[in-house]
Amino acid sequence: MELKDSIHKVKEDSLKLASLDGEIRNRALEMVCHALRSEAPAIFKANESDLAKAEKDRLPEPIVKRLRFDESKLSDCIAGARDLIKMDDPLFKVLLKRQLDDGLSLTRITCPIGVIGVIFESRPDALVQIACLCIKSGNGIILKGGSEAKATNRVLFDLIRKAACEAGLPENFAALLEEREQIDQLLKCENDVDLLIPRGSNSFVKYIMDNTTIPVMGHADGICHVYVDGDADPEKAVPIIIDSKTQYVAACNAAETLLVHKDAAEKVLPKLAEAAGGKITFRGDERTVSIIGCERANEADDSTEYLDYILSVRIVDSMDEAIDHINRFGSHHTDCIITENVDEAEEFMRRVDSAGVYHNCSTRFADGFRYGFGAEVGISTGKLHARGPVGLEGLVTYKYQLRGSGQIVADYAAGRSVFDFKDL
Numbered sequence: 373m374e375l376k377d378s379i380h381k382v383k384e385d386s387l388k389l390a391s392l393d394g395e396i397r398n399r400a401l402e403m404v405c406h407a408l409r410s411e412a413p414a415i416f417k418a419n420e421s422d423l424a425k426a427e428k429d430r431l432p433e434p435i436v437k438r439l440r441f442d443e444s445k446l447s448d449c450i451a452g453a454r455d456l457i458k459m460d461d462p463l464f465k466v467l468l469k470r471q472l473d474d475g476l477s478l479t480r481i482t483c484p485i486g487v488i489g490v491i492f493e494s495r496p497d498a499l500v501q502i503a504c505l506c507i508k509s510g511n512g513i514i515l516k517g518g519s520e521a522k523a524t525n526r527v528l529f530d531l532i533r534k535a536a537c538e539a540g541l542p543e544n545f546a547a548l549l550e551e552r553e554q555i556d557q558l559l560k561c562e563n564d565v566d567l568l569i570p571r572g573s574n575s576f577v578k579y580i581m582d583n584t585t586i587p588v589m590g591h592a593d594g595i596c597h598v599y600v601d602g603d604a605d606p607e608k609a610v611p612i613i614i615d616s617k618t619q620y621v622a623a624c625n626a627a628e629t630l631l632v633h634k635d636a637a638e639k640v641l642p643k644l645a646e647a648a649g650g651k652i653t654f655r656g657d658e659r660t661v662s663i664i665g666c667e668r669a670n671e672a673d674d675s676t677e678y679l680d681y682i683l684s685v686r687i688v689d690s691m692d693e694a695i696d697h698i699n700r701f702g703s704h705h706t707d708c709i710i711t712e713n714v715d716e717a718e719e720f721m722r723r724v725d726s727a728g729v730y731h732n733c734s735t736r737f738a739d740g741f742r743y744g745f746g747a748e749v750g751i752s753t754g755k756l757h758a759r760g761p762v763g764l765e766g767l768v769t770y771k772y773q774l775r776g777s778g779q780i781v782a783d784y785a786a787g788r789s790v791f792d793f794k795d796l
Contacts, residue, residue, distance in 0.1 A: 375557045376564075378547050379514060383487050383564035385542035386512030390484045392540070394461035400507050400539035401457050405450045407535040408500070411527075412446055418523040419496065426520055434622035434679045441496040441524050449500040452741055456508045462764045463510050471794040475777035482768045484510040486566035489558055490749055491516045491580070493571055496524040501740075502749045503532050503546060509767040514558060514565065516549040526550070559584035569750045569762070589752050589762070593677045593703040594624030596735045599694040599720070601711030602635035608732060609640050609710045610647050615734040616708065617652060622679050624751060625706050625728075625738035629674065630685045631694045637663060637687045656685040674701045691716060695723050702726060704753040706738040727753050727760040 408415070419441040426436050468480040488511050492498045499517055506513040517525040529548040537543055549558065558565065562585045569589050570580040581588050598616050600609050616627035632640055637659065645654065645664045654666035655673050666685070673684035674697075688694045691709075698707050706728035709720040717731040728738045738761065740748025745763025752758050758766030783789040 379561045379564045381544040382512040382547050385544040386487050388542040389545050390510045396540045398457045400536040400541050401453050403535040403539045404532050405453050407531045418527040421523045435494050439494045445497045449497050453504045462768045469796040473792050476779050477775050479773045480770050483771050485769050487512040489514040489565045489568045491570045494518040494520045496521045499528050513546045562586050571750050594705045595677050595703040596627050597629045597698045597707040598627045599631040599709045600636050602633040603713040604636050604710045606639045610643050617683050619736045625735050627735050632687050653682045659687040660685045699725050706735045708735050
C-alpha cells in the first residue's frame with residue numbers, strides 16, 4: 373500500500389474516532405498502559421538494540437540520553453496515560469449556547485482537529501505521550517520518529533495500536549512512518565492531514581514550513597534565558613540556575629543564556645561557579661571573565677542552543693537591557709527572572725514576549741506533564757490556536773451547530789423576522 377493511501381485510511385478512521393464516547397477512549401488508554409507494562413522486556417530489548425547502534429554510530433551524548441527508554445521512562449509514560457484517563461473528556465464540551473430567535477439556537481462545541489502528523493526527535497517516550505494524547509482527544513495520528521529509535525518506536529507503536537484497537541478504536545486510527553523520505557510524501561497530503569507538529573532543529577522546522585500547505589504548529593530553537601535581577605537572593609538563584617541548565621541538558625526548556633544584573637554579579641557568579649563544580653562550561657562577556665575566569669563568549673553564543681553543559685553569561689546594567697536581549701535573541705520559549713522585587717518581576721513577566729515567563733523557578737517546569745496537561749505533543753512558540761506546552765486543549769478545535777425549526781434567511785433580510793439574541 374502506498375503511503376498516501378495509508379494516510380487516507382487514517383483520515384477516514386479519524387472521523388469514526390471523533391465520534392467515539394469518552395469511555396471507549398479511556399478504555400483504550402487503560403489497555404495501552406497494561407500492554408506497555410506487560411511487554412516491558414520486549415520494549416527494553418528493542419531499546420538496547422537502538423542504543424548499541426547509537427554507540428556504534430558514535431551519536432552525541434545528548435541524543436543517546438534522549439534515546440534511552442528505561443524503567444523510569446516507562447513508568448513516567450504509564451503515569452502520564454493514567455493521568456489522562458482521570459481528566460475530563462475534552463470533546464463535546466459546550467463553549468457557547470445562544471438563541472438567535474425563537475426556535476433557532478446556536479451551539480459551539482469542542483471537537484478533534486482531525487489527523488495530526490508529528491515528526492519528533494530520538495525520544496521513544498515522545499511516541500507514547502503523543503499517541504496517548506491523540507487517543508484521549510479523538511485525533512488520528514501520523515507518527516515519524518528519528519531513525520536512531522526505529523526498533524523501540526516500532527515495538528511501542530505496535531503495542532499501542534493493538535491495545536487501542538482491542539478496546540474499540542478503529543483499525544487505522546494511527547500510522548507509523550519509518551523512512552526519512554516519507555516525510556516529503558507526508559508534506560503533500562494536505563487533503564488528509566490537518567496539522568503538522570515538527571520537533572527538531574531550527575533548519576528542519578523551517579524546511580517543513582517551507583514545503584507544505586498543511587498548517588504547522590511548534591517551535592524550532594529552545595534558547596531559554598535566566599535573568600538574575602539586582603534584588604535577587606543568591607541562595608535562591610544558584611539552585612534555580614543549576615536546575616535550569618543541568619537537570620536535563622538536552623531538553624528544549626534548558627537554560628542556554630544567563631543574564632546577571634551588575635549589582636548581583638559579584639554575589640552570584642562565584643557561588644554559581646563553585647556550585648557547578650566544573651560540570652558547566654561558562655562562556656562569558658568581559659565582565660564575567662574578570663569575575664570567574666571563564667571562556668570568552670562570542671556573538672554566536674547569544675543565539676546558540678547548546679543542548680550541552682555550556683552556559684553563556686552576560687552582565688547587564690538594567691532589567692531593560694535584559695528584556696531587550698531576551699526579546700531579540702530568545703526563541704520565545706521560556707524565560708525566567710530571579711528577584712525578590714515583586715514589581716520588577718511583574719514588569720518582566722509582562723514585557724518578555726515568550727510562551728512561558730517565570731519568576732523564581734526553573735525553566736525546566738515548561739512541560740505539559742508538569743502543567744497538569746497529561747504530557748504534551750510539543751511546545752508551541754506561536755501565538756495562534758495554542759501556545760506553550762500543547763496538551764489536550766491544544767489538540768481540540770470547535771464547531772458550530774445551528775438548530776432551527778424551518779427558518780430561512782430571506783425572512784430576516786426582508787424584515788419579516790427579527791433576530792432576538794439571548795445567551796442560554
